[in-house]
Amino acid sequence: MTDEKAGTDEGANRMTGAEMVVRALVDNGVQHVFGYPGGAVLPIYDELFQQEEVEHILVRHEQGAGHAAEGYARSTGKAGVMLVTSGPGATNAVTALQDALMDSIPLVCISGQVPTTLIGSDAFQECDTVGITRPCTKHNWLVKNADDLPRIIHEAFRIATTGRPGPVVVDIPKDVQFAEGTYAPPSPVFEQKSYHPRTKGDGDQIRRAVELLANAERPVIYAGGGVINAGPRGSERLRELAALGGIPVTSTLMALGAYPASGENWLGMLGMHGTYEANMTMHGCDVMLCLGARFDDRITGRLDAFSPGSKKIHVDIDPSSINKTVRVDVPIIGDCASVLDDMVRLWRAGPGERGRTDVGPWWEKIDGWRARKSLAYKPNRDVIMPQYALERLHAATKDRDTYITTEVGQHQMWAAQFYGFEKPNRWMTSGGLGTMGYGLPAALGVQIAHRDSLVIDIAGDASVLMTMQEMSAAVQHEAPIKIFIMNNQYMGMVRQWQQLLHGNRLSHSYNESIPDFVKLAEAFGGVGIRAEKPDELDDAIAEMLAVDKPVLFDCRVANLANCFPMIPSGRAHNEMLLPDEASEQAIEQAIEADNRSLV
Amino acid sequence: MNAQQQPTGSAYFITRETESAERHTLSVLVDNEPGVLARVIGLFSGRGYNIDSLTVSETEHDAHLSRITIVTRGTPQVLYQIHSQLERIVPVHRVVDLTVVAKDLGHEKPLERELAMVKVRGAGDDRVEALRLADAFRAQVIDANKDHFIFEITGRVSKIEQFIAIMQPLGLVEVCRTGVAAMNRGPEAM
Ligand SMILES: Cc1ncc(C[n+]2csc(CCOP(=O)(O)OP(=O)(O)O)c2C)c(N)n1
Numbered sequence: 001m002t003d004e005k006a007g008t009d010e011g012a013n014r015m016t017g018a019e020m021v022v023r024a025l026v027d028n029g030v031q032h033v034f035g036y037p038g039g040a041v042l043p044i045y046d047e048l049f050q051q052e053e054v055e056h057i058l059v060r061h062e063q064g065a066g067h068a069a070e071g072y073a074r075s076t077g078k079a080g081v082m083l084v085t086s087g088p089g090a091t092n093a094v095t096a097l098q099d100a101l102m103d104s105i106p107l108v109c110i111s112g113q114v115p116t117t118l119i120g121s122d123a124f125q126e127c128d129t130v131g132i133t134r135p136c137t138k139h140n141w142l143v144k145n146a147d148d149l150p151r152i153i154h155e156a157f158r159i160a161t162t163g164r165p166g167p168v169v170v171d172i173p174k175d176v177q178f179a180e181g182t183y184a185p186p187s188p189v190f191e192q193k194s195y196h197p198r199t200k201g202d203g204d205q206i207r208r209a210v211e212l213l214a215n216a217e218r219p220v221i222y223a224g225g226g227v228i229n230a231g232p233r234g235s236e237r238l239r240e241l242a243a244l245g246g247i248p249v250t251s252t253l254m255a256l257g258a259y260p261a262s263g264e265n266w267l268g269m270l271g272m273h274g275t276y277e278a279n280m281t282m283h284g285c286d287v288m289l290c291l292g293a294r295f296d297d298r299i300t301g302r303l304d305a306f307s308p309g310s311k312k313i314h315v316d317i318d319p320s321s322i323n324k325t326v327r328v329d330v331p332i333i334g335d336c337a338s339v340l341d342d343m344v345r346l347w348r349a350g351p352g353e354r355g356r357t358d359v360g361p362w363w364e365k366i367d368g369w370r371a372r373k374s375l376a377y378k379p380n381r382d383v384i385m386p387q388y389a390l391e392r393l394h395a396a397t398k399d400r401d402t403y404i405t406t407e408v409g410q411h412q413m414w415a416a417q418f419y420g421f422e423k424p425n426r427w428m429t430s431g432g433l434g435t436m437g438y439g440l441p442a443a444l445g446v447q448i449a450h451r452d453s454l455v456i457d458i459a460g461d462a463s464v465l466m467t468m469q470e471m472s473a474a475v476q477h478e479a480p481i482k483i484f485i486m487n488n489q490y491m492g493m494v495r496q497w498q499q500l501l502h503g504n505r506l507s508h509s510y511n512e513s514i515p516d517f518v519k520l521a522e523a524f525g526g527v528g529i530r531a532e533k534p535d536e537l538d539d540a541i542a543e544m545l546a547v548d549k550p551v552l553f554d555c556r557v558a559n560l561a562n563c564f565p566m567i568p569s570g571r572a573h574n575e576m577l578l579p580d581e582a583s584e585q586a587i588e589q590a591i592e593a594d595n596r597s598l599v
Numbered sequence: 600m601n602a603q604q605q606p607t608g609s610a611y612f613i614t615r616e617t618e619s620a621e622r623h624t625l626s627v628l629v630d631n632e633p634g635v636l637a638r639v640i641g642l643f644s645g646r647g648y649n650i651d652s653l654t655v656s657e658t659e660h661d662a663h664l665s666r667i668t669i670v671t672r673g674t675p676q677v678l679y680q681i682h683s684q685l686e687r688i689v690p691v692h693r694v695v696d697l698t699v700v701a702k703d704l705g706h707e708k709p710l711e712r713e714l715a716m717v718k719v720r721g722a723g724d725d726r727v728e729a730l731r732l733a734d735a736f737r738a739q740v741i742d743a744n745k746d747h748f749i750f751e752i753t754g755r756v757s758k759i760e761q762f763i764a765i766m767q768p769l770g771l772v773e774v775c776r777t778g779v780a781a782m783n784r785g786p787e788a789m
């Protein structure tokens with residue numbers, strides 16, 4: 001920058017593409033970026049080196065950067081940002097992008113690309129990043145001019161964080177990073193003419209919804225990730241509405257914490273591994289309020305038998321979620337917090353406390369279902385039952401400022417069932433894509449956002465090995481994440497399905513040659529702890545909590561425990577397999593021949 | 600539509616009610632930017648929707664807007680999904696189901712036209728017959744030599760299908776079709 005230019009506005013805003021990237025990140029409120037360098041992003045890395053506003057967290061694999069950014073996003077409500085190089089850097093990011101797409105997580109991925117002059121020539125580390133990531137992003141851009149860069153990055157943040165949030169990719173060729181252009185800060189009015197997410201729900205439909213709910217004899221609220229994405233107000237209003245109407249509340253995996261697990265109206269999670277009372281309530285209700293959930297197949301079970309007698313109200317910010325698999329009677333397109341604001345206001349003005357109908361008999365029924373104790377398990381004095389481990393972990397951490405992430409498998413479902421969440425944004429799990437390897441890097445991302453909080457990844461012995469290398473990142477960045485491995489020596493969820501569907505032939509689901517996690521932790525520069533017996537557990541957990549370093553906790557749990565209750569594939573909500581009925585024979589016959597092709 | 604009652608590739612039975620598939624024509628107004636057509640086509644292939652015909656061209660140069668006309672097929676529920684999935688694409692400005700609008704306006708269907716070039720090779724009686732039929736169909740001769748014609752024909756899809764079928768035995772060599780362009784009757788824009 002020359003001196004005479006520096007005085008003028010124009011001069012101050014002249015800069016290279018790489019400088020613009022960093023400036024645009026700062027102007028969009030970014031404090032942390034998760035990334036991994038390479039040839040095609042070196043100019044951006046050079047800029048990062050010369051400033052202090054944005055902290056770069058070096059991961060060990062780009063997938064880890066993506067999941068860390070997702071954990072960061074989900075625990076803060078802000079966009080997570082990742083930075084990767086061209087070719088393999090971008091392809092390694094794909095799993096995290098699809099994960100964020102399916103769970104509606106705002107994720108901004110900036111990738112380097114070969115210079116524009118080489119695009120299409122099969123250059124070294126070239127790949128068609130926008131082509132590859134088109135179906136796994138909400139939107140993506142290839143930037144061909146430095147002058148377009150600021151507008152595109154600002155748009156990228158806006159699109160990632162508004163409407164139904166999701167991942168975006170900005171692919172920047174190396175020559176564009178070097179080229180000079182004119183920077184412009186984000187403007188309050190956006191130029192994008194085609195993108196207008198609706199947030200305010202239709203008044204008439206909202207009135208109808210309140211009317212239906214207030215007159216319902218057997219109402220239920222089915223909350224989804226949209227309530228969390230709507231921000232803290234979404235959860236507050238949900239709690240208010242449930243209290244006003246005496247309405248029972250269940251939620252999807254994604255929405256745990258939107259309604260407190262200790263709350264009076266809480267039924268537990270619903271769906272395939274949901275509680276008996278949640279699923280029976282869904283099955284028997286006369287009015288269902290679905291808030292920001294999408295009637296996913298893990299939730300509905302057999303569709304033609306899904307909640308057959310109910311009027312359904314569906315609030316969603318994404319019109320394409322409405323009437324996708326289940327027909328609804330009152331569709332409301334809008335942001336959950338805004339729609340709930342309106343509903344609560346109308347309710348207070350109209351039906352007032354408790355509504356018009358007596359929901360007492362409905363609650364009596366529900367209490368009957370609760371009494372079935374569908375999460376019960378047989379205690380054991382010699383081996384640690386996985387459910388017991390989670391109960392103890394919960395007891396030891398519930399009064400602390402705790403965030404939980406998970407991997408994917410039985411441990412994930414047990415965590416959802418047994419770890420009670422009181423607040424939103426405290427639970428980070430890969431719901432839609434079910435990505436093994438999500439939890440460890442996600443925990444890193446959460447810990448970077450919440451330096452003084454307790455962050456625990458409830459992990460499985462197989463999943464944790466998929467992104468184990470991020471232990472090294474955690475050690476480097478002094479992120480004392482606690483990896484609580486529920487080590488059953490199996491890919492437990494796969495084994496359970498093999499038992500259900502394939503005559504208990506355990507094809508490749510036994511985890512041979514599991515590393516010694518204690519030694520592994522030490523090799524990374526962390527701390528390893530092992531618990532093998534129920535009576536060692538509490539002390540070992542206390543020890544883990546006392547350590548101010550990353551920990552691998554090898555919790556040896558019962559190897560062959562199954563995750564119940566369960567709605568077998570192809571069955572309805574009222575056909576759950578409960579733990580006390582799950583004899584070997586019942587398990588093997590749970591899924592009818594016709595339904596074996598279902599996943 | 601038996602196929603839809605089979606277990607789908609995903610998890611549970613997606614038993615769609617026994618609604619029959621309808622053919623609809625959609626107009627999609629998009630920013631004319633790189634990749635936008637790939638987004639639209641990728642949506643159809645990725646979600647298993649049908650495309651019977653697709654045409655695209657920039658229609659408003661100053662605003663850089665292109666109009667994509669898609670003829671698709673599905674149950675009302677699937678058509679509604681296609682509509683809202685298209686609207687999710689960021690550079691999509693508007694999606695109009697012309698078939699629905701036509702019905703609302705009291706018409707049977709929107710105006711639809713297609714252009715085809717049809718090359719026919721032959722001699723003697725076949726050649727005379729081809730020319731006579733082309734005339735009856737109001738097809739223009741846009742290239743000819745002693746042993747071939749290229750006809751240009753515009754009209755409804757059914758007319759073009761019929762013309763091609765008739766030319767088949769008369770020495771049909773190749774066909775190129777534009778796909779359907781469509782809009783609704785009356786003074787209003789889409
Ligand atoms: C990347 C990826 N590959 C494969 C799967 C399929 N899968 C789901 S659960 C599971 C086993 C997980 O084993 P573990 O982490 O030990 O958890 P457990 O079920 O034993 O608690 C597998 C292989 C997946 N979800 N993600």
Ligand SMILES: [Mg+2]
Pocket residue numbers: 409460461462486487488489490491492
């Ligand atoms: Mg395991």
